[in-house]
Amino acid sequence: MGPDKKGEKVNFGAAPGSPGAVTSSGLFSKVALGWALLLMALGMALAAYLGVFKPVSERPGAWFSRSGALITVLSIYAERVLASLIPGLNNAVMKHVRWISVPRHISFWMIVLGTIVWGYGDLLFDARHSVG
Structure with missing residues (x-):
């Protein structure tokens, strides 16, 4: 069974009505959240590289380095959100x-x-900035 009307249970490998069954709207919202988190992580890295919101006393390289923590945390959260969809999907559908x-x-x-x-x-x- 494929995606039906918004919010209906969709059988992506789990038994219909089981806790592992994923709704079509739930599937879309989790995938969208995963993409949003990844884009936010990239945006924060770019902003830190450009020195956005950098305190005056902070070295630019150190400010960029701190963005790595945000990239890592947001990417782990995105992975966790997307991985939560896997129990509701079987291997044939995942391909x-x-x-x-x-x-x-x-x-x-x-x-x-x-x-x-x-x-x-x-x-x-x-x-990168000392070359040239």
């Missing part, structure tokens, strides 16, 4: 639901990127 698996892969790499920025962002920032 065709790219709009769930793509942001999950992106969130993994955002977690890796956020961890690198968190640990080495000041060095990367300083190296």
Whole structure:
């Protein structure tokens, strides 16, 4: 059974009426939340790189490095939101639901990127801006 009217239970591999069954509106809202969290993480990294809201006393590289923590936390939260959909889906359906698996892969790499920025962002920032 595929997506029906808004809010109706959709059988994506779970027994109809079971706690694992996902509603079509719930599926869309969780995927949208996952994408929003990932975009917010990228936006915060870009804002920190550009020095938005940077305190006067803070070095730009250190400010960028701090954004790595936000990237990591928001990406982990996005992964958790998207992973919560998996119990309601079976493997046959997951192969065709790219709009769930793509942001999950992106969130993994955002977690890796956020961890690198968190640990080495000041060095990367300083190296980039000292060249030339």
